[in-house]
Every structure is written in structure tokens, then in C-alpha cells.
Amino acid sequence: MFHGNLGKQITMMEKILITIYEEDVAPRFDLSSVVFIASLNDKRETIERKTIVLTSASPEELCHMILSQGITHLICGGIEDEFYQYLNWKKVEVIDSVVGPYEEVLDLFLKGSLEQGTNLMFQKTQG
Amino acid sequence: MEIEENKTYWPIDHLRMDIRELIDGIPVGVALISPDLRIHAINRAMESLTGFDRKEAYGVPCRYIMRNNLCTGECPARKILEKEDQISAEGDIINLARQKVPVIINLSPLKDHDGKPIGVIETVEDISLVREFDQKIQGPSSYHNIIGHSPQMEEIFKTLQLVSQTDSSVLITGETGTGKDLLAEAIHLSSMRAKGPFIKINCGALPENLLESELFGHKRGAFTGAVEDKQGRFRMANNGTIYLTEIGDLPLSLQVKLLTFLDDKEFYPLGSNKPVKSDARVIAATHRDLNEMVRQGTFREDLKFRLKVIRIELPPLRERGDDIRLLMNHFLQHFSKKFNKRITGFSLNSIPIMLNYTYPGNVRELRNIVEFAVNLCQDEVIRREHLPSYLHEPITMGVPVSDNLANTSSNTSTPPMYRESLYKATSHFDWEKIEQQMIVEALTQSRGNRTGSAKLLGWGRATFYRKLKKYKLG
Structure with a gap:
């Protein structure tokens, strides 16, 4: 039973959801029907990993799932501003426009170096 | 490279x-x-x-x-x-x-x-x-033949999309002619019950005992003349929708029966002790103020609450802004086609007359005016002279209603009630007070003769009696 602040800092368990397409981060949040969820302990180690296949792609359903599953971070590709703002308002950190294989993206996140627009498929041109 | x-x-x-x-x-x-x-x-x-x-x-x-x-x-x-x-x-x-x-x-x-x-x-x-442009030129927003572009109607269209997904009772309110029947049918057609029957019954059209039999059916021998079983509208509406129009006119005894049906989805036909189940969605409509009726004890409060799970209020046409122009053109096209005429629009001097009128009969009245004009019109455009005369008679603004009545009482071709259109410009008028005053004036002029007063006002007897009751002038 919770009796208010007992002097201990209560840390919320971090849970990351990545919308995926095959082995990569899905290009679009609203069209993703497969999600990968990783739960972290307080040392930021993965303690649980699961992949969920949704019956259909729906951004509203995804938002509902994110909130009901207690997701703290969303990693996705393109996302409409409406959903981005809504999730931010619900205290979910959204890292969008991410391009790359989701396992590598997760590693980068765990190292603390993933940011909005991270592109792991970027190839240098000479131009 | x-x-x-x-x-x-x-x-x-x-x-x-x-x-x-x-x-x-x-x-x-x-x-x-x-x-x-x-x-x-x-x-x-x-x-x-x-x-x-x-x-x-x-x-x-x-x-x-x-x-x-x-x-x-x-x-x-x-x-x-x-x-x-x-x-x-x-x-x-x-x-x-x-x-x-x-x-x-x-x-x-x-x-x-x-x-x-x-x-x-x-x-x-x-x-x-x-x-964006497509949406603008696509014409009026509409929902199953209900046309409107005004913010109020847009809001209703949005609500309707949600209402159609549910199975709850709906109460539609709004002045006469605002499109309550059309709306009820639209809700039915867009609901999951669309393939089922849509049964409409006017609760004010029949005397109490006939209405009960009509709604809930009867067993053979239940009363004199009941020579065979009758299934009643509620049973007919099984798996569909029953639309009770003028619910405010439903007698108190039947209100209890309707309440039971809304609770249990079953009822007892007249003369039967066996309950009959019916899976019908109830949509009710009224132009009356149910809250006032509840206060007067003529309408059960618990029934009101059960009916208005979802309440939709249709705005009067005078509050729908540009919708008047939209509906004018819509009905013009409709009737031109129906009567095989080639009328392309309204003349510049006829438009302000149409737009400045208050339409106490709402969309129904506008429709009738356009139908009248299309019938009369032999040109390509509807002109001022094609419109009913009561729309464009010159009257000085602010002239008291009693004067209007007096001035026009000799003019039998013009129902004086339509002088109300001229009051639109005076934005702070209280229409109910004016209407009451008109009734009193009419009664005075016809020396208390109600039929004469109704004629004088250009109303039907039923409308006149309803208004008398409304303002407690009877």
C-alpha cells in the first residue's frame, strides 16, 4: 500500500515500444501492425522482450496500447503531429523519424545516444 | 567519380x-x-x-x-x-x-x-x-439527404456518425419542419439495424385506446371489434427501429408502458397476459419542451431520462446562416427537375427576400416556398413576383404586430402571420411574446371565434389549438 512519500525515490520502470516492419523500425507509426516491447530494470538492462502482432494497423489502437502497457518511450518512424503531441502530453517520450534495424536502434537507445531523426541506413555521398 | x-x-x-x-x-x-x-x-x-x-x-x-x-x-x-x-x-x-x-x-x-x-x-x-478545393466545391455537406453546411449542422453530422455506431435510445428535438423525421431515418439507415424495419408512428395522431393497440397490439376479443390478433408496431419493429414522433403527445398511461419496454425490451399486448419480446431501438422526437411538460406533470421524468440517452437538437432554419441559400438552390434543382423546368437560379431581387425571412415552418416551409415559386415561374430565374406574396409585402419596420394584423385583416390573400419575417432585423425580439400577442389580437378581431382566428393567422385549426394550449390561452 502506498503511504505517500516515504523518503525513497520511486522510479517508474522504463518500457520501450518500437513499431517495426520486418527487422527495421517501421517507416510509419500509423501503419504499423507489429510492435516490439522491451522492459528495462533500474540498471537499464532488458528484463523482458516481446513482439506483438496487432490485428490491424490503427494509430488510435497503438496509442491505447502504449498507455495501457505503461510504455515510457516510443521509438518510431514518421508520426503525425496529432499523435506525437498526444503521447507527449501523456508523458510518453516519442523519438520519431528513426531509420534502421530495430535491434541496433534499441542498443543505441540503451547507450543513451538515440535521438530523433537517427538514421542508421545513412550512406555518405561524395556531394 | x-x-x-x-x-x-x-x-x-x-x-x-x-x-x-x-x-x-x-x-x-x-x-x-x-x-x-x-x-x-x-x-x-x-x-x-x-x-x-x-x-x-x-x-x-x-x-x-x-x-x-x-x-x-x-x-x-x-x-x-x-x-x-x-x-x-x-x-x-x-x-x-x-x-x-x-x-x-x-x-x-x-x-x-x-x-x-x-x-x-x-x-x-x-x-x-x-x-481542399474539392471539399469546398463538392457542395453541401450531407448525411442521408440531410443537407447543411452551417457549423451547427456540421456538428450534428459528426454526432450522427457516432450515434449510428451505438444502439442507445435517441431523443430528437427541434421546431416543426427542422427535419426530425429525416434525421430519425438517417440514424436508422446508418445503424447496424439498417436491414431491419423502420417503423414510424405519430403518438399525437390517435386517441389513447387506439394508440395502445397500434403500438403494442392486442389479442382477439380484447375489446369490442378486436376480431383478430394484432401484432402492434413494437413487434413489427423487431430487429429494427421504432420511431415515435410527437412523443410529447403520448398519454401518461402509455408512457408507463413505454418505460417498461425500454427497461425490459418486452411488453404486454392488450388483453394478453403473456409478455412479448421485441428487439427494437427507440428513437423519439418532439417539438415540445419535455422539461416544461415534466414540470407540469404531463410527462414522466424517468421516461424523459430513458429516452434522452442521446439527445440531438435540430436548429431552426433561421439560425443556420448560409444553409438557407444552400437549401434554396437544392430545392430549386429538385423541383425544376421534377416539374421539367429549366430554371437556373434566383434573381438578385428575390434572394434578399428569401434570406431575410424567418421561416417559422423551417426547412419544410422553405421547400414549399420554392415549390410554389417553381410552379409559378415560366422564366429561367425565380423572380420576386414568383414568390408567395406574404414574403415581400412592404411593411415599415417596428410596426406593432397588432397594427399589422389590423392592416392586413382585409387582405385575405396574405396570411398575416408571416409578417414575423420582418422582425428578423430587430434582433432582440421575443418571438413567443409576439406570437401570443398575435393570437390575442386574432381572437379579439374574430370575437373569440377560434376557427376564424386560425384563418386570420393563416394557421390550421390543429396548430392554432396547439398554440393556445402552449400559451395557456385556451
């Missing part, structure tokens, strides 16, 4: 610089896509459309740059490389600014000398302005 390692060699690579310059001049977004479905080059228009810089887009799988909904299904670029000659499709993209932009994409193969595809050229055109 260097080509990065581990990258698919593309025969047009040596042209890259020239091609960039070439495609930069094209005003729509252009992307050159390599056979491994990666971006080879994009032009400036594509940069501004997607938000991606050409350097960061280079070598990235095209679905991450285009972010088109069409990329999620069968990739159009792959289809081009495999078999198709050209693809043109409408879709939408989400750009870096997180905006969803409707687009038209066109894809064609780039081929070598042997006709073998060596890449894809894709153009992406922003059609958001076209879509």
Missing part, C-alpha cells in the same frame, strides 16, 4: 550530377530509385515535400524517405522493377514536420539500351490544395 563500396552499381551513376541539375528544375517532387530500392537522388521539390535533405536521403531505402502509405502494402517501386510499365496512384505521406500530406505518385522504369529496368523514377505531387 567514386562509387561507394558495398553498394549496388547503377549504370546511370555517371550521369548523377547532370540528372540532379535536370530534376531540380521540375516543380514536383522527383526521386531516382536504384534497383535495391534506395534513394539515388531527389530534387529540391522533393526535399521540401518530405523535409529530408538530399544528402541524408542518399542510399536510404525509399520507404523511409517517402513515408507513403502505399509503401506499406505492395511496394510500387518493386512492382515497376518486376513487371509494371507505369503506376499512378493517390496516397499520403508523412513529412519530417509530422504533417500528413495527400499526394499523387507516378512511377516509371528507367531502362538500359536492352530495355532492362535499371531503376525507377518517381514523382510525388502534393494535392492538398486540390483536396
